[in-house]
Amino acid sequence: QAAAQVMGLDTAITVAGLSGNFQLNVMLPLVAFNLLTSITLMSNTAKLLAERAIATFKVREDNLQVPLARNPILVTALNSVIGYNAAAAIAKKAYQGGRPIIDVAEEETDLDRATLERLLDPTVLTQGGLPE
Structure with a gap:
């Protein structure tokens, strides 16, 4: 689910990047918000994966x-x-x-x-x- 959400945010960032004229892009707030949201989402997901799955692995x-x-x-x-x-x-x-x-x-x-x-x-x- 997290990966799908990040992919959607990435698509929105791509579209926002196409919306700029010259060096003025009114979509920069969307880019910043989606990028920060993606980073937060993936870091939280990685932490949960480490704590709830990987930490319990037993090496045989x-x-x-x-x-x-x-x-x-x-x-x-x-x-x-x-x-x-x-x-x-x-x-x-x-x-x-x-x-x-x-x-x-x-x-x-x-x-x-x-x-x-x-x-x-x-x-x-x-x-x-x-x-x-």
Whole structure:
């Protein structure tokens, strides 16, 4: 409902903008009112959404770990260590087999599990840069 109201206010602002001659637009009060109303409406709606919906979300770590471990994007962290082609082959094999990237990488490379865990740690990867 709020989005529909803001869309209507935006349309009125557009029409008001077309109504001006030269630099004199008698519709500027309408533009200002509708813009401020839209901002207020959307900020109140965002606050309500945050308080009543998003704040009550519960993250289920168990549901996150399995798909994350199988996500082919993880192999990009291995590119600098084993090369792009080898990393791409690991991603493809893991995807086709529905297996975690780390398991396939352990089989296909000479890197030990501890090194792979360090290189493929999603938390470290989200912070930018290359793992050391």
